[in-house]
Amino acid sequence: MLFSLLNVPPASASxxxxxxxxxxxxxxxxxxAAGVPAAARVPKRRPHVLREGAARALFGTAxxxxxxxxxxxxxxxxxxxxxxxxxxxxxxxxxxTTWRPAHxxxxxxxxxxxxxxxTAGAMIVGVPGGLLTALYLSRFxxxxxxxxxxxxxxxxxxxxxxxxxxxxxxxIVPFVRLFGPGTGLSVLAASLILGIxxxxxxxxxxxxxxxxxxxxxxxGALALGxxxxxxxxxxxxxxxxSGIMAAIVLGLGRxxxxxxxxxxxxxxxxxxxxxxxxxxxxxxxxxxxxxxxAADLHREALIATGxxxxxxxxxxxxxxxxIRKRGEAR
Amino acid sequence: xxxxxNLRLRRPRPSVVACSPTLGALGAVNLMPACFAKEDALExxxxxxxxxxxxxxxxxxxxxxxxxxVTAAVLLFVVGYILVRGVPALTPDLFQWEYTSENVSLxxxxxxxxxxxxxxxxxxxxxxVGAAIYLVEYARRGSRFVRLVRVTAETLQGIPSIIYGxxxxxxxxxxxxxxxxxxSGACTLAIMVLxxxxxxxxxxxxxxxxxYREGGFxxxxxxxxxxxRCVLPSAVPGIxxxxxxxxxxxxxxxxxxxxxxxxxxxxxxxxxxGIFALFDSCRTLAVHMYTLACEGLHVNExxxxxxxxxxxxxxxxxxxxxxxxxxEVSKK
Numbered sequence: 001m002l003f004s005l006l007n008v009p010p011a012s013a014s015x016x017x018x019x020x021x022x023x024x025x026x027x028x029x030x031x032x033a034a035g036v037p038a039a040a041r042v043p044k045r046r047p048h049v050l051r052e053g054a055a056r057a058l059f060g061t062a063x064x065x066x067x068x069x070x071x072x073x074x075x076x077x078x079x080x081x082x083x084x085x086x087x088x089x090x091x092x093x094x095x096x097t098t099w100r101p102a103h104x105x106x107x108x109x110x111x112x113x114x115x116x117x118x119t120a121g122a123m124i125v126g127v128p129g130g131l132l133t134a135l136y137l138s139r140f141x142x143x144x145x146x147x148x149x150x151x152x153x154x155x156x157x158x159x160x161x162x163x164x165x166x167x168x169x170x171x172i173v174p175f176v177r178l179f180g181p182g183t184g185l186s187v188l189a190a191s192l193i194l195g196i197x198x199x200x201x202x203x204x205x206x207x208x209x210x211x212x213x214x215x216x217x218x219x220g221a222l223a224l225g226x227x228x229x230x231x232x233x234x235x236x237x238x239x240x241x242s243g244i245m246a247a248i249v250l251g252l253g254r255x256x257x258x259x260x261x262x263x264x265x266x267x268x269x270x271x272x273x274x275x276x277x278x279x280x281x282x283x284x285x286x287x288x289x290x291x292x293x294a295a296d297l298h299r300e301a302l303i304a305t306g307x308x309x310x311x312x313x314x315x316x317x318x319x320x321x322x323i324r325k326r327g328e329a330r
Numbered sequence: 331x332x333x334x335x336n337l338r339l340r341r342p343r344p345s346v347v348a349c350s351p352t353l354g355a356l357g358a359v360n361l362m363p364a365c366f367a368k369e370d371a372l373e374x375x376x377x378x379x380x381x382x383x384x385x386x387x388x389x390x391x392x393x394x395x396x397x398x399x400v401t402a403a404v405l406l407f408v409v410g411y412i413l414v415r416g417v418p419a420l421t422p423d424l425f426q427w428e429y430t431s432e433n434v435s436l437x438x439x440x441x442x443x444x445x446x447x448x449x450x451x452x453x454x455x456x457x458x459v460g461a462a463i464y465l466v467e468y469a470r471r472g473s474r475f476v477r478l479v480r481v482t483a484e485t486l487q488g489i490p491s492i493i494y495g496x497x498x499x500x501x502x503x504x505x506x507x508x509x510x511x512x513x514s515g516a517c518t519l520a521i522m523v524l525x526x527x528x529x530x531x532x533x534x535x536x537x538x539x540x541x542y543r544e545g546g547f548x549x550x551x552x553x554x555x556x557x558x559r560c561v562l563p564s565a566v567p568g569i570x571x572x573x574x575x576x577x578x579x580x581x582x583x584x585x586x587x588x589x590x591x592x593x594x595x596x597x598x599x600x601x602x603x604g605i606f607a608l609f610d611s612c613r614t615l616a617v618h619m620y621t622l623a624c625e626g627l628h629v630n631e632x633x634x635x636x637x638x639x640x641x642x643x644x645x646x647x648x649x650x651x652x653x654x655x656x657x658e659v660s661k662k
Binding site: 061066128137257258 | 390459485489584
């Protein structure tokens, strides 16, 4: 009994570090934190302490798993992609303009440019409309229309990318074909469909940023004699600037990483597109199209393409973090 | 913030001058008539600029209306078109248990989708919820470990699905030797949706008022019991919302599954092989739809499949709405 009395306090103090009740002074008092006479609780306390420790360890392990996942993803991608980059030669790989696996030519420059073009196009299509819709939902919508549109945006976010791709294939591609030569599988078609796909991301993130602007900003503007529209556009929107930037960057990330919808509408020629109507292949498409049958260096070159894409995504994530931090600093 | 300031510095003119008619009236009594000409010019200027500003206001308002209309129109067009073309294409043939190249049945894919998604969630939900519990209830706020977990979870959330597909192919399919299989696919999906579940659970837990925790501790419960009995129950609707969101991502995913689960159009044979059916390759509904659309031979069936996918998404959205409402109620 006495031993357990002496033993328990350090154990409970170490496992319950940071818990609200561990502030009482003295070894015995730490035990009696719950206000119960210490001796009465001691025999029951041991399994309890063990259970608490086990739970803490278990939850901690679960949290550590996400770190492990990122580490594993980096490790496996790099281990399989970097040797290929070394073998092909980094400059040839990144800036080579010919992708011809049959001749051992692995230049992904056209794909990098293709990804950038298509992403830029998607931003031009999706961002202005998305931001204005977010403003509408946050500050202009009333009653039924607002809630209808809000659930519509949720639905847009839930539609799988294959369905978007299929829609693009049967509607947007024939539509683009009307505008000129070619099959319609083009930068333009891919930009349009991606622009639609990033809408829900841009809208929801921007809207929650706009909703979070303190009411006194808006009220202050009104008190100075401006009308509703000017108050929203000149005061509320700038106050939500960092959230709006985050929305745009998140949309950027979605657009550059999107795969299936792009594969279905972009035409997929590994060339640097010379017009809006010419076909294009993105990095993501490159991987999906050829991974099924690739072997050896070809396969590794595709994984290396994934590494390059991964680097782009990491840059975007970092940018996002900088924006968020700056938003918090304000 | 800075613009709020600018506004005050830039704009005082109109608001001060707005009361200038009174100043003018005073001037009429006391000051020289020369003042009047100046005042008139000023007032004309004010009238012009306020008219212009009103025009700008109307323009801005209509811009937002137009954008909202376009968004709604796009949504209605996408959903409407798929439904109009797809619903007539739904035939009994599409719901045969066995897939053949003649009936192009989507039922095996639908069943595989359900199995795959449940398996992925069975792995991701305990880990994600546990991790969130650790972050919110156990860890010291702002410790290095917590910050690292946050950063990695954010990174995971930003990674596109094709990268998960590549990783799944390298790790589960090749390194673990599971081949193109249900298990490889489900594990890949589990990692993919982990950050979604973590994040929503975290938010749900943080929304639980501290008084619940204090109540638990006050009654002498340990941390584990407090979390399990007082905090978690009121966070359940929020967690459920995250689970449904994750389910939606599992259902719609293609890029992460093409090279991890493969495209065999059969239900994994759990009856015949037992647990080893986990190592069967199978295609989910979204993958099924992708192969149909790419082959180009079965356009009608592709429409029908997309209708089924849309209906699944609609159901999930409805479920999410219910969960969100429950969350609102429990907050009150």
